[in-house]
Amino acid sequence: MARILITSAIPYINGIKHLGNLVGSQLPADLFARYMRARGNEVMFICATDEHGTPAELAAAKAGKPVADYCAEMHEVQADLACGFRLSFDHFGRSSSQRNHKLTQHFAGQLADHGLIREVSEKMIFSIDDNRFLPDRYIEGTCPNCGYDSARGDQCDNCTKQLDPTDLINPHSTISGSTNLEVRETKHLYLMQRALRDRLEAWIDSKADWPVLTTSIAKKWLNDGDGLQDRGITRDLHWGIPVMKGDQPWPGMEGKVFYVWFDAPIEYIAGTAEWADANGKQDADWERWWRTDKGAEDVTYYQFMGKDNVPFHTLSFPATILGSGEPWKLVDYLKSFNYLNYDGGQFSTSRGRGVFMDQALSILPSDYWRWWLLSHAPESADSEFTWENFQASVNKDLADVLGNFVSRVTKFAKSKLGEAVPEGGEFGPQETALIAELGARIRDYEGYMNAIEVRKAAAELRAIWVIGNEYLQAAAPWSAIKTDPARAEAMIRLSLNLIRVYAILSQPFIPDAAQAMMAAMGSDDWTWPSDVPEAIRALPAGHAFTVPENLFRKITDEERADWQQRFAGKRE
């Protein structure tokens, strides 16, 4: 049994996420967590809401609520939706937790003790009309690198260069639109990433098994232009983690908070501590996942995220970990995703374009979405959601292939042989061939899942469903029952067992349907089918089963057209 630590990039607090956000981190992380548990490993799967920063402050102000109340409410909304999508977090934490306050202040103190923090008196942009310093992305202007005219103060969306707000040409406030900006002097802490550059590069070079998408982005930030830059880790805001050096005051930093990007990844660790607190456990119980001096040396740590989060996870967060001088666990494998586009354009939160998590669950159960999103995950390139493709995938893969197999087998068995696994006959060459092919395909499926090749795993799972239908079509128990009833009984005995095997294999993708299939087979034995000949005989003759409700319904053309129109844009 291996010990597997999994974190998903933590979703920002200010609103409900769309399906592109979901498939970029939380959903594939859940797939992997479910698979690793199914294989008998010890898994710790952590996610949280990312609650600090100016967007939270502004969203709370717009909602007319204190920011702490707003975040608490939105955390519950996001937690409920995660539950609705069957995201199987061991804990869904909050970056505003006291655990994260303490850990973030601790890391800052450690970095300072190791000479990796410097104080910088810098000129920041103050908006006179907004009466506040304007953080990063509330300033827009022209990118000095590529000339894009809507570059944000923290990053240019066109060329992905990380920016400082003062780099922008012709800046304006995106809060008020005001160009009445002035530069004021303020003091901030900088993490001296340049001093850690060689250690970071050596660490990244040691990761020969990382996807090219991941390493190429990391290398770009290490080497392009002037190379890796020191990074400001504090801000002039009220909402956030107060700047402290460990548990001591930080002279000159009174009233300032840590930058949200500094504290957010530390929440992966703090979220695990929150898990311990929520479950009446000791510090040792979470530290054994994170401290290599306290039991984490045999942990393998996987991170999931969209490609836009790669620089922070390959450089900034590892700089925090390495620079602390303490034996915290570094990520072993980082799985990053491209973008999911929506029906000929992009998902847009501001314009309400695309399907959001709450809307998705209001029209269809989570398995339909999980299947489509995972089987079309944007791995090697961006992918696109279209309603035609969604309809075809649900109707063919889920309804015609898997749902139809389960329905045909159970209904035929019940009507001709009764509601128990039949005992007659022996497995012949057709069954032997099916068992052999099933075994080979399950090994391939395991290989793709172990490598987190999500689309290939989905394609293999579908192929496994298909061979059941092909077997049934070729064996034709509905004919055999008239000429050789014992043969028909053997076929149905195998087919009923196959439904249980399908439930186990499919559970990481479509957990609700898997539960329904397992329940219909009257079993709760989720043992992974490593030994296929044994697994295909797990339900013995005489074992009772029931005919499940239709597992999947088809999407009609009228529904497709209606939804296509409804989600084209305009959500407030």
Ligand SMILES: [Zn+2]
């Ligand atoms: Zn640019």
